[in-house]
Amino acid sequence: MIEPASLENFFTIFFSAAMVILLGALYALLFAYSRVRQAPGLMPLAYLCYAGLFAATLILAQAANLLSDLLWATVVVLMLFGYLLAPHAIWHLCVGTHAAADKSGIVLGENI
Numbered sequence: 001m002i003e004p005a006s007l008e009n010f011f012t013i014f015f016s017a018a019m020v021i022l023l024g025a026l027y028a029l030l031f032a033y034s035r036v037r038q039a040p041g042l043m044p045l046a047y048l049c050y051a052g053l054f055a056a057t058l059i060l061a062q063a064a065n066l067l068s069d070l071l072w073a074t075v076v077v078l079m080l081f082g083y084l085l086a087p088h089a090i091w092h093l094c095v096g097t098h099a100a101a102d103k104s105g106i107v108l109g110e111n112i
Contacts, residue, residue: 009063016063019056023049024083031087054080 030046
């Protein structure tokens, strides 16, 4: 059983959770903007945001006593791995979908 987080860790949990949200959004935004605008110079900034997300997630997991249990530590690692790969998969899915629509002559965004 996981021991509840102590009250002394409240600020750490609050701040690191906010950083997870902010850096996760920045990672996805910079990743997408870099791909859409074909600006590869933004991709290192996206990965820098992911590195910050990685650190903030580990701080949050440590402060919330999640790393002391193997099951929760595995969930944290899988979540970090999934969020690293998700933008890549979504990008390829969107590109493939639009390419298939272009080949079939379907106009995307048009009401039928």
